[in-house]
Amino acid sequence: xxxxxxxxxxxxxxxxxxxxxxxxxxxxxxxxxxxxxxxxxxxxxxxxxxxxxxxxxxxxxxxxxxxxxxxxxxxxxxxxxxxxxxxxxxxxxxxxxxxxxxxxxxxxxxxxxxxxxxxxxxxxxxxxxxxxxxxxxxxxxxxxxxxxxxxxxxxxxxxxxxxxxxxxxxxxxxxxxxxxxxxxxxxxxxxxxxxxxxxxxxxxxxxxxxxxxxxxxxxxxxxxxxxxxxxxxxxxxxxxxxxxxxxxxxxxxxxxxxxxxxxxxxxxxxxxxxxxxxxxxxxxxxxxxxxxxxxxxxxxxxxxxxxxxxxxxxxxxxxxxxxxxxxxxxxxxxxxxxxxxxxxxxxxxxxxxxxxxxxxxxxxxxxxxxxxxxxxxxxxxxxxxxxxxxxxxxxxxxxxxxxxxxxxxxxxxxxxxxxxxxxxxxxxxxxxxxxxxxxxxxxxxxxxxxxxxxxxxxxxxxxxxxxxxxxxxxxxxxxxxxxxxxxxxxxxxxxxxxxxxxxxxxxxxxxxxxxxxxxxxxxxxxxxxxxxxxxxxxxxxxxxxxxxxxxxxxxxxxxxxxxxxxxxxxxxxxxxxxxxxxxxxxxxxxxxxxxxxxxxxxxxxxxxxxxxxxxxxxxxxxxxxxxxxxxxxxxxxxxxxxxxxxxx
Amino acid sequence: xxxxxxxxxxxxxxxxxxxxxxxxxxxxxxxxxxxxxxxxxxxxxxxxxxxxxxxxxxxxxxxxxxxxxxxxxxxxxxxxxxxxxxxxxxxxxxxxxxxxxxxxxxxxxxxxxxxxxxxxxxxxxxxxxxxxxxxxxxxxxxxxxxxxxxxxxxxxxxxxxxxxxxxxxxxxxxxxxxxxxxxxxxxxxxxxxxxxxxxxxxxxxxx
Numbered sequence: 001x002x003x004x005x006x007x008x009x010x011x012x013x014x015x016x017x018x019x020x021x022x023x024x025x026x027x028x029x030x031x032x033x034x035x036x037x038x039x040x041x042x043x044x045x046x047x048x049x050x051x052x053x054x055x056x057x058x059x060x061x062x063x064x065x066x067x068x069x070x071x072x073x074x075x076x077x078x079x080x081x082x083x084x085x086x087x088x089x090x091x092x093x094x095x096x097x098x099x100x101x102x103x104x105x106x107x108x109x110x111x112x113x114x115x116x117x118x119x120x121x122x123x124x125x126x127x128x129x130x131x132x133x134x135x136x137x138x139x140x141x142x143x144x145x146x147x148x149x150x151x152x153x154x155x156x157x158x159x160x161x162x163x164x165x166x167x168x169x170x171x172x173x174x175x176x177x178x179x180x181x182x183x184x185x186x187x188x189x190x191x192x193x194x195x196x197x198x199x200x201x202x203x204x205x206x207x208x209x210x211x212x213x214x215x216x217x218x219x220x221x222x223x224x225x226x227x228x229x230x231x232x233x234x235x236x237x238x239x240x241x242x243x244x245x246x247x248x249x250x251x252x253x254x255x256x257x258x259x260x261x262x263x264x265x266x267x268x269x270x271x272x273x274x275x276x277x278x279x280x281x282x283x284x285x286x287x288x289x290x291x292x293x294x295x296x297x298x299x300x301x302x303x304x305x306x307x308x309x310x311x312x313x314x315x316x317x318x319x320x321x322x323x324x325x326x327x328x329x330x331x332x333x334x335x336x337x338x339x340x341x342x343x344x345x346x347x348x349x350x351x352x353x354x355x356x357x358x359x360x361x362x363x364x365x366x367x368x369x370x371x372x373x374x375x376x377x378x379x380x381x382x383x384x385x386x387x388x389x390x391x392x393x394x395x396x397x398x399x400x401x402x403x404x405x406x407x408x409x410x411x412x413x414x415x416x417x418x419x420x421x422x423x424x425x426x427x428x429x430x431x432x433x434x435x436x437x438x439x440x441x442x443x444x445x446x447x448x449x450x451x452x453x454x455x456x457x458x459x460x461x462x463x464x465x466x467x468x469x470x471x472x473x474x475x476x477x478x479x480x481x482x483x484x485x486x487x488x489x490x491x492x493x494x495x496x497x498x499x500x501x502x503x504x505x506x507x508x509x510x511x512x513x514x515x516x517x518x519x520x521x522x523x524x525x526x527x528x529x530x531x532x533x534x535x536x537x538x539x540x541x542x543x544x545x546x547x548x549x550x551x552x553x554x555x556x557x558x559x560x561x562x563x564x565x566x567x568x569x570x571x572x573x574x575x576x577x578x579x580x581x582x583x584x585x586x587x588x589x590x591x592x593x594x595x596x597x598x599x600x601x602x603x604x605x606x607x608x609x610x611x612x613x614x615x616x617x618x619x620x621x622x623x624x625x626x627x628x629x630x631x632x633x634x635x636x637x638x639x640x641x642x643x644x645x646x647x648x
Numbered sequence: 649x650x651x652x653x654x655x656x657x658x659x660x661x662x663x664x665x666x667x668x669x670x671x672x673x674x675x676x677x678x679x680x681x682x683x684x685x686x687x688x689x690x691x692x693x694x695x696x697x698x699x700x701x702x703x704x705x706x707x708x709x710x711x712x713x714x715x716x717x718x719x720x721x722x723x724x725x726x727x728x729x730x731x732x733x734x735x736x737x738x739x740x741x742x743x744x745x746x747x748x749x750x751x752x753x754x755x756x757x758x759x760x761x762x763x764x765x766x767x768x769x770x771x772x773x774x775x776x777x778x779x780x781x782x783x784x785x786x787x788x789x790x791x792x793x794x795x796x797x798x799x800x801x802x803x804x805x806x807x808x809x810x811x812x813x814x815x816x817x818x819x820x821x822x823x824x825x826x827x828x829x830x831x832x833x834x835x836x837x838x839x840x841x842x843x844x845x846x847x848x849x850x851x852x853x854x855x
Contacts, residue, residue, distance in 0.1 A: 563697055621737075625738075
């Protein structure tokens with residue numbers, strides 16, 4: 001027991017020291033974990049024997065990660081990815097396997113060994129790549145998504161590989177294994193070990209179908225039942241139970257647990273409990289994944305490395321070059337350009353954790369000789385170790401280079417002009433655009449977030465990548481011919497600059513700007529915006545009206561109270577603006593502004609139906625009846641008037 | 649009765665001017681008249697939220713008030729009714745203190761889908777146009793305004809095809825001139841069924 005505590009302590013403290021340090025140095029958390037592992041393992045020898053056991057345990061982190069990845073994808077978006085998945089993934093895998101196998105054959109290895117090595121090394125590290133992507137915010141870039149497709153295909157491909165590898169077994173090795181009586185005790189608990197192939201296939205299909213059906217049908221009542229207990233830890237336990245259970249089931253029938261949980265994640269992607277599940281699993285995933293990386297570092301066998309140093313280094317570099325090249329070719333075929341192309345090449349050029357899995361499997365099934373397997377596992381580990389360096393290379397060298405040229409390439413060529421230019425297609429600009437387009441008005445939409453543009457294109461809204469504050473881009477968008485500019489970009493400062501620029505250089509363009517709050521509203525107005533709408537103001541007014549309705553106000557009255565509020569606001573906002581401007585120039589907080597705010601509140605209270613002249617409330621002005629004594633005092637007069645006129 | 653330079657306020661109400669064949673040309677002609685202040689109510693208040701103070705001030709500044717609209721269900725389009733409900737307030741247009749409209753002239757310039765024959769006791773609509781507008785006539789009475797019968801274009805849906813629009817517009821221009829110059833015999837006109845009947849008299853007087 002004491003030993004476990006000690007080792008646990010060592011692992012944790014290594015992570016705690018190394019990871020933040022690595023992050024601060026810009027190396028990313030993955031490298032931090034790897035270095036921590038190297039230090040506590042081969043360097044200082046604090047841990048050692050138990051690494052393999054812990055590694056098995058830590059692989060569970062990968063399983064959880066795929067569960068979470070699955071949950072990010074609902075079946076529909078998975079289906080939409082099918083071309084990329086098959087195209088990119090299939091090509092990467094087959095080309096890499098082919099290339100590695102060919103090289104192995106060239107250096108004189110037996111074909112079955114060569115093919116096995118090709119299969120083992122063709123896989124990349126889902127764990128490192130996805131973790132790094134999410135840390136660097138690359139998940140939703142073009143390169144990130146392409147890489148994800150490849151990884152997903154690889155993870156699926158592990159299943160046929162596991163089925164195929166035993167066929168490659170080398171008779172002599174099998175004999176040795178049999179003599180040692182080994183193999184058996186390595187074989188894990190399995191339901192299907194002694195089944196004929198057709199039964200095996202049936203069991204596998206039944207498990208997968210069962211998983212999907214149970215996920216669809218049983219998960220809801222289960223989660224409801226658990227959630228109704230009101231005990232968050234039991235919900236966490238359920239989430240863990242689910243992942244552990246699926247992983248166990250998949251292992252039992254000889255499928256990849258990671259793939260099984262991925263599938264379960266996809267099934268649960270539309271569940272109402274999705275976010276809760278995610279946040280429950282997330283911390284476990286993070287820690288276990290970290291543990292996994294530590295064990296990769298700690299598992300590096302320095303003795304074996306020293307004796308095969310040159311071979312390992314040459315093989316690792318060679319492998320990464322080959323994989324990178326294959327990816328480059330694919331990127332060219334699939335027309336992935338600029339920095340996305342480099343991201344795809346560099347991020348997937350390593351071997352992955354499934355390589356370890358396959359390696360231990362090849363050992364069990366006597367496919368590879370032990371010494372080759374050991375060198376290979378060093379190559380896998382080393383290539384994983386080098387991956388963060390490639391990401392750093394990408395960050396420091398590739399990205400800055402493309403920042404410049406990306407500016408050249410994207411500002412996409414704008415081929416259509418319209419009377420309206422819309423800058424920013426977030427939740428606000430989008431609605432404006434939709435309304436205009438629905439009425440057949442041509443718009444030119446600009447946004448500097450490439451992902452946003454792609455989203456818009458998916459729903460058939462033509463929009464262009466580009467920073468609207470750049471004069472050349474505005475020119476390209478046809479600002480000279482435009483009559484309207486809608487500014488709906490998020491960054492307040494950039495919105496202000498844009499308004500100011502356009503007002504200065506293109507005074508004929510009417511500017512409609514979206515403001516974050518009252519202060520920005522004033523600032524935009526000050527910079528020359530013709531119409532300013534505060535983004536939440538009108539929806540809040542609607543909500544206020546809904547609140548009155550919910551309090552049983554008559555709908556017509558509720559609406560007019562809202563109008564009265566709005567009118568009063570409008571009335572005094574000019575005063576407030578002037579006060580703000582003076583204050584802005586004097587750069588002091590004036591008492592005046594505060595007074596105005598108080599006055600505003602007062603006015604609004606007054607407008608809200610307090611009696612005017614004892615009879616008329618402002619909000620209902622004109623619909624109030626005459627005074628009760630009206631007939632007594634007036635009728636005589638009135639009749640005389642009318643009579644006079646009629647007889648005139 | 650002889651003072652010169654009457655100011656005319658036209659309150660125009662057409663909820664779908666892009667479909668209009670008669671009212672919009674009529675309105676455009678009106679805006680060109682020097683004595684006219686033209687208000688497109690649906691343009692000013694697309695949400696029907698009428699600025700009461702502003703409208704009342706405008707009324708004070710004019711001598712002749714005109715409602716210009718297509719007849720909708722024998723009455724005004726909704727915004728003109730809303731305008732009446734809100735602007736003709738107690739204490740402004742009626743009541744002991746409400747004498748702001750006293751002595752002004754009020755009339756309607758309308759287009760009707762039906763032919764003139766349809767607006768008769770024996771006709772399809774059973775009432776004369778003037779009879780249908782009695783609520784407005786009474787409102788004018790109660791607020792102390794001189795009521796004039798409406799200037800009407802019947803069969804408005806086919807007026808363009810039948811080439812009757814320009815004549816109608818020309819007649820309206822003459823009426824505006826007469827109102828501005830105060831040469832219209834108000835007493836005589838008040839007794840007619842439509843102001844169209846007065847055009848001959850105007851022509852005679854100016855000739």
